[in-house]
Amino acid sequence: MAPRVSPEKPQNRAFDLLEFPEKQKLNFATTLVMVILHLGAIAALFMFSWTNLAVALFLLWFCTGLGISMGYHRLHTHRSYQVPLPLEYLFAVCGALTFEGGPIFWVATHRIHHQKSDMPGDPHSPRDGGWWAHVGWILVGEAKHNNTRLMAKYAPDLAKHRFYVWLNDWHWLPNVLLAGLLFAIGGLPLMLWGTCLRVVIGLHATWLVNSATHMWGSRRFPTRDDSRNSWWVALITFGEGWHNNHHAHPTSARHGLAWYELDLSWIQIKILRYFGIAKRVQVAKITTPLAERDAA
Ligand SMILES: [Zn+2]
Numbered sequence: 001m002a003p004r005v006s007p008e009k010p011q012n013r014a015f016d017l018l019e020f021p022e023k024q025k026l027n028f029a030t031t032l033v034m035v036i037l038h039l040g041a042i043a044a045l046f047m048f049s050w051t052n053l054a055v056a057l058f059l060l061w062f063c064t065g066l067g068i069s070m071g072y073h074r075l076h077t078h079r080s081y082q083v084p085l086p087l088e089y090l091f092a093v094c095g096a097l098t099f100e101g102g103p104i105f106w107v108a109t110h111r112i113h114h115q116k117s118d119m120p121g122d123p124h125s126p127r128d129g130g131w132w133a134h135v136g137w138i139l140v141g142e143a144k145h146n147n148t149r150l151m152a153k154y155a156p157d158l159a160k161h162r163f164y165v166w167l168n169d170w171h172w173l174p175n176v177l178l179a180g181l182l183f184a185i186g187g188l189p190l191m192l193w194g195t196c197l198r199v200v201i202g203l204h205a206t207w208l209v210n211s212a213t214h215m216w217g218s219r220r221f222p223t224r225d226d227s228r229n230s231w232w233v234a235l236i237t238f239g240e241g242w243h244n245n246h247h248a249h250p251t252s253a254r255h256g257l258a259w260y261e262l263d264l265s266w267i268q269i270k271i272l273r274y275f276g277i278a279k280r281v282q283v284a285k286i287t288t289p290l291a292e293r294d295a296a
């Protein structure tokens with residue numbers, strides 16, 4: 001597949017949609033935060049302990065697993081199931097703990113991705129280059145993560161909640177508090193493992209869904225985008241790697257549609273449903289036909 005445009009000049013129109021005025025300019029603050037997180041992650045590797053590893057793995061599950069996969073993505077963006085509001089709020093705080101931005105920003109960006117997948121307007125398509133889809137799109141443009149009013153146009157259901165508006169403005173605060181807590185308990189090594197290394201692994205895992213699963217893997221459904229199913233991305237993202245299934249059936253709470261497609265978030269949603277906590281769970285099957293707008 002030949003790239004539609006050169007990676008240096010992404011035809012990224014989503015930023016126009018979101019009224020980003022200087023879409024090609026490197027965002028210094030965002031880039032600096034990313035560099036610091038990566039340096040901290042490398043430093044953490046020199047301070048190994050089994051406790052640090054266990055805390056980092058638990059937080060990876062708590063923040064990226066519950067916050068991004070079950071929260072921001074399957075619950076807040078696609079409303080593929082319902083839970084009581086306090087749990088929905090908790091998942092959103094978990095999501096903010098990943099440094100992937102506040103809930104209104106994340107949901108707005110992802111809804112545009114589904115509307116425009118791999119077409120002009122997709123915020124992160126590998127057709128604009130693999131690096132662009134992975135992280136480039138985050139590093140350029142104005143920092144509108146906190147421009148809640150602007151983002152709210154794309155997530156009006158979330159913007160109705162004062163809590164989500166507040167969390168979108170202060171999305172970095174939970175992580176700063178967590179880093180302080182980890183430092184108080186276990187000093188610099190625990191803070192670097194529980195924050196920097198854990199956040200960096202969570203970020204790259206999530207970003208691989210935007211880059212790798214729009215480039216490599218198999219396609220079960222002939223969707224109009226380039227989405228693929230990738231077992232190894234699914235393994236490190238709590239089931240998000242079954243991305244062709246997901247683009248074919250975006251509102252399905254289950255992404256791994258075959259019995260052999262491991263989808264940890266789906267197992268967890270089933271557990272919540274068993275206890276009556278998750279309701280109105282929407283589930284697609286392999287045989288479910290594509291909706292017309294999602295077909296190639
Ligand atoms: Zn996608």
Ligand SMILES: [Zn+2]
Binds near residue numbers: 073077078250
């Ligand atoms: Zn989605």
